[in-house]
Amino acid sequence: MLNNIGATVAGHVLIADDDEPFLLRLERALARRGFRTAIAASVAEGLAQVAQDPPKYAVVDLRLGDGSGLDIIEALRQARPDARAIVLTGYGNTPTAVAAVKLGAIDYLAKPEGADEIVAALLAPEGCLPAPPDDPITPDAARLSHIEHVFNQCEGNVSQAARMLNMHRRTLQRILKRDLGRDTEDAANLSD
Numbered sequence: 001m002l003n004n005i006g007a008t009v010a011g012h013v014l015i016a017d018d019d020e021p022f023l024l025r026l027e028r029a030l031a032r033r034g035f036r037t038a039i040a041a042s043v044a045e046g047l048a049q050v051a052q053d054p055p056k057y058a059v060v061d062l063r064l065g066d067g068s069g070l071d072i073i074e075a076l077r078q079a080r081p082d083a084r085a086i087v088l089t090g091y092g093n094t095p096t097a098v099a100a101v102k103l104g105a106i107d108y109l110a111k112p113e114g115a116d117e118i119v120a121a122l123l124a125p126e127g128c129l130p131a132p133p134d135d136p137i138t139p140d141a142a143r144l145s146h147i148e149h150v151f152n153q154c155e156g157n158v159s160q161a162a163r164m165l166n167m168h169r170r171t172l173q174r175i176l177k178r179d180l181g182r183d184t185e186d187a188a189n190l191s192d
Contacts, residue, residue: 029115054080062089077104
């Protein structure tokens with residue numbers, strides 16, 4: 001899916017994410033900031049976009065429905081070595097961050113990141129290190145955010161979310177109730 005919105009000032013950017021509301025919001029935000037946008041909801045669509053018209057920039061989700069966004073990063077690096085790509089994910093860990101950088105990503109950001117931070121990472125001078133955040137997220141807050149994101153992706157199905165998080169269902173229920181204020185007892189019994 002290719003969209004040309006407004007004048008191209010900042011360059012051509014590919015946004016690959018399978019979370020459609022997030023994808024469309026980020027597309028609008030980057031278009032307002034002068035980018036010519038192309039969007040992809042899967043690895044296959046992203047690879048097709050790269051083959052058709054390799055973008056100067058890319059914002060790629062790590063996990064897409066049909067595979068790893070790192071495949072798009074690798075294809076982009078081969079098609080356009082000067083491209084600047086960042087990985088945006090809710091499933092961050094050190095091995096995938098290292099793999100992303102080895103494949104050519106210039107940054108690795110945790111969801112939900114704002115459009116201004118994404119643009120700053122894309123347009124940062126080469127070799128420039130990002131400034132530390134003014135209000136860094138604590139490890140506990142990051143963990144809870146990840147748990148809530150996975151729970152929402154599973155549409156409130158506690159058992160499915162617990163499997164994805166590799167934790168016991170009752171442990172997840174306690175975390176959801178105690179730390180996130182969600183009462184899941186009835187929903188969990190219906191979804192098992």
